[in-house]
Every structure is written in C-alpha cells, then in structure tokens.
Amino acid sequence: MYAIEVNGLIKRFGEKTVVDTVSMQVAEGEISGFLGPNGSGKTTTIRVMCGLLTPDEGEGRVLGYDIRTQGLSIKREVGYMTQKFSFYEDLSIEENLTFVARLYGLDPVSTAVTDTLEDLGLSSRRKQLAGTLSGGWKQRLALAACIMHKPKLLLLDxxxxxVDPKARREFWDEIHLRASAGLTVLVSTHYMDEAERCHRIHYISYGKLLASGTVAEVIRDAALTTMVLEGGDITKAARLLTGMAGVDQIAPFGLSLHVVGREKAQLLASVKEVAEKTGVNSRHDATSLEDVFIQFMGQSTDNMA
Structure with a gap:
C-alpha cells in the first residue's frame, strides 16, 4: 500500500516549469527522503502532494485521496512542517498549540494540547514565548503542531x-519512533547523514526526478569510482587533475584528496599519471551519497536560468 503515489506531475509558474513530469511512490510507514539543490522543485512538489497547489498536469493519490479533487481531505490527515518557523512568536508554546488545535477542530482542546505537550516533552516550557525559544525547541514546537491532530502522513520541508547536531539527532530519533508506529514521512533535506537515515530517497534536480531507491541502490546505480590521494603534494595533484580525462569531481578532505568520476579506466589512468608526478599515494574508496549528490548537480541544468 502506498501513502503517496503520483504520476507525471507538472507544475508551472508562468512560462517556467518548476515540477517536470515527477512520478514517485512512498509506502505506508516509510521514511522517504527528498533530496535536491535549492530551487529544484522539492517544496513545490510537497505542496502539490498536500493539496496546497493543484498540478497543471499529472495525477496522483495521497492517503487514498485524489490530489486534484480531494485536497481538503488530504490536508486533514497530513502534518506539514514548513522550512521557516511559522508560529506566533509573542504567544507561548501552549497558546500556539491551542490555536492549532482549534484550527483542526480538536475536542476538547485543552486535552489535546496537554497530551501534545507531554508527548513532545514541552510541558516544562508551556508558558515560554515561542520567540524566545532556541532553534531546537522551535523545531520541537513545530513538530508538536504537526502531529497533534494525529496525521497519517508527515511532510517535512x-x-x-x-539546528545543532544534538537536536537534529533527537529529532530523527523521534521521527523513527513515529514511523515504527505506522506514520509515513516524506522529508526534504540537504544533510547527507539525514538522507542515510531514510528508508528510501528520491533525488530531484531542477524539476526532474533523477533517482529513487534505497541509499545503497542510488549509490550503486550512479556507477561512480572514487579514489583517495594522500601524502606528497596533493595541492599540485589537484591542480594537475583538473580537466583530465575521467575526472568529474575533485574535493580536498583534510590532508587527503577525493577524486570521483564515471569513466573508471580513464579516471584510474589520470590518477596514476598524477601520482607519479607528485609522489602521492592513491587508493580506492567507497563512493558516498554526497559524491552522487554532487555528480547529479553537475549534470543538471537550472530550469530557471
């Protein structure tokens, strides 16, 4: 069973196609990552899925509802967390949640708010103004507002x-806990460590969906070769490798140099030649999701240019 199943989604703004024939599926109870550069269409796609925007072309169902004709029903069963903190900063945590509970028509409101405060560990801060919260606590408040009406699907942009690394890890622990209880999650992120915590990922670049699958499948299908150069003159090695056959990416990591390419034989020949000239040592390394991310970005054309 799929919580999200869309086919051929197209969304235009004027003459610009922001979402270009996107088809994807997200299974019930799955944490699905949505990756892509800024301006790639992730937010627009999410808004189409949750009923905030109507696609110009394509079709789909979210939680069994038609995205074209049953947007209101979708909104009632989806929790949508936006990129920016969107609560009243001059109201307390409790007052903000009370407002949200009334919007959803929860009854009794006080019980829904109290239960949510306890569920997300916010009870001790219930009287604190939202504007005075740190990034991590603002994030927790936003998540509380998203799940207080017990949605079946979370869309997190x-x-x-x-948010600091500790708060990020606690947030993801919370998401996995909810998913294990059956909640479906679609989350857009730029952090590769977060993408690796998803069950499946979908990579979109400038409106086009380029890859879907588990992290291992996406890395495998990218068919990249990664070499690490260490010792010797890696600064000179980087300069010499630039523009050589088979070399698509060159990135310094501390005292080492990562070199990535699609054409394995050409890459190995170039690395060997430069290693002999600069005295560096070279070895194979596992291709990372970040390597794949950068490769996809390099192959894509900005649809807004």
Whole structure:
C-alpha cells in the first residue's frame, strides 16, 4: 500500500516549469527522503502532494485521496512542517498549540494540547514565548503542531535547517519512533547523514526526478569510482587533475584528496599519471551519497536560468 503515489506531475509558474513530469511512490510507514539543490522543485512538489497547489498536469493519490479533487481531505490527515518557523512568536508554546488545535477542530482542546505537550516533552516550557525559544525547541514546537491532530502522513520541508547536531539527532530519533508506529514521512533535506537515515530517497534536480531507491541502490546505480590521494603534494595533484580525462569531481578532505568520476579506466589512468608526478599515494574508496549528490548537480541544468 502506498501513502503517496503520483504520476507525471507538472507544475508551472508562468512560462517556467518548476515540477517536470515527477512520478514517485512512498509506502505506508516509510521514511522517504527528498533530496535536491535549492530551487529544484522539492517544496513545490510537497505542496502539490498536500493539496496546497493543484498540478497543471499529472495525477496522483495521497492517503487514498485524489490530489486534484480531494485536497481538503488530504490536508486533514497530513502534518506539514514548513522550512521557516511559522508560529506566533509573542504567544507561548501552549497558546500556539491551542490555536492549532482549534484550527483542526480538536475536542476538547485543552486535552489535546496537554497530551501534545507531554508527548513532545514541552510541558516544562508551556508558558515560554515561542520567540524566545532556541532553534531546537522551535523545531520541537513545530513538530508538536504537526502531529497533534494525529496525521497519517508527515511532510517535512528541510525541518532541521539551522539546528545543532544534538537536536537534529533527537529529532530523527523521534521521527523513527513515529514511523515504527505506522506514520509515513516524506522529508526534504540537504544533510547527507539525514538522507542515510531514510528508508528510501528520491533525488530531484531542477524539476526532474533523477533517482529513487534505497541509499545503497542510488549509490550503486550512479556507477561512480572514487579514489583517495594522500601524502606528497596533493595541492599540485589537484591542480594537475583538473580537466583530465575521467575526472568529474575533485574535493580536498583534510590532508587527503577525493577524486570521483564515471569513466573508471580513464579516471584510474589520470590518477596514476598524477601520482607519479607528485609522489602521492592513491587508493580506492567507497563512493558516498554526497559524491552522487554532487555528480547529479553537475549534470543538471537550472530550469530557471
């Protein structure tokens, strides 16, 4: 069973096609990552899925509801966490949640608010003004507002931007806990460690969906070769490798140099030649999701240019 199943989604703004023939599926109870550069169409796609925007072309169902004709029903069963903190900063945590509970028509409101405060560990801060919260606590408040009406699907748009690593890890622990109880999650992120915590990922670049699958499947299908160069003059090695056959990416990591390419034989020949000239040592390394991410970005054309 799929919580999200969309086919051929197209969304235009004027003459610009922001979402270009996107088809994807998200299974019930799955944590699905949505990756892509800024301006790639992730937010627009999410808004189409949750009924906030109507696609120009394509079709789909979310939680069994038609995205074209049953948007209101979708909204009632979806929790949508936006990129920016969108609560009243001059109201307390409790007052903000009370407002949200009334919007959803929860009854009794006081019980829904109290239960949500306890569920997300916010009870001790219930009287604190939202505007005085740190990034991590603001994130927790936003998540509380998203789940207080007990949605079947969470749509999270870069939910951990600007949050420290400890708060990010606690947030993801919470998401996995909810998913294990049956909640479906679609989350957009730029953090590769977060993408690796998803059951499946979908990579979109400038409106086009380029890859879907588990992290291992996406890395495998990218068919990249990664070499690490260490010792010797890696600064000179980087300069010499630039523009050589088979070399698509060159990135310094501390005292080492990562070199990535699609054409394995050409890459190995180039690395060997430069290693002999600079005295560096070279070895194979596992291709990372970040390597794949950068490769996809390099192959894509900005649809807004």
């Amino acid at each position: 870069e939910p951990t931007a600007g």
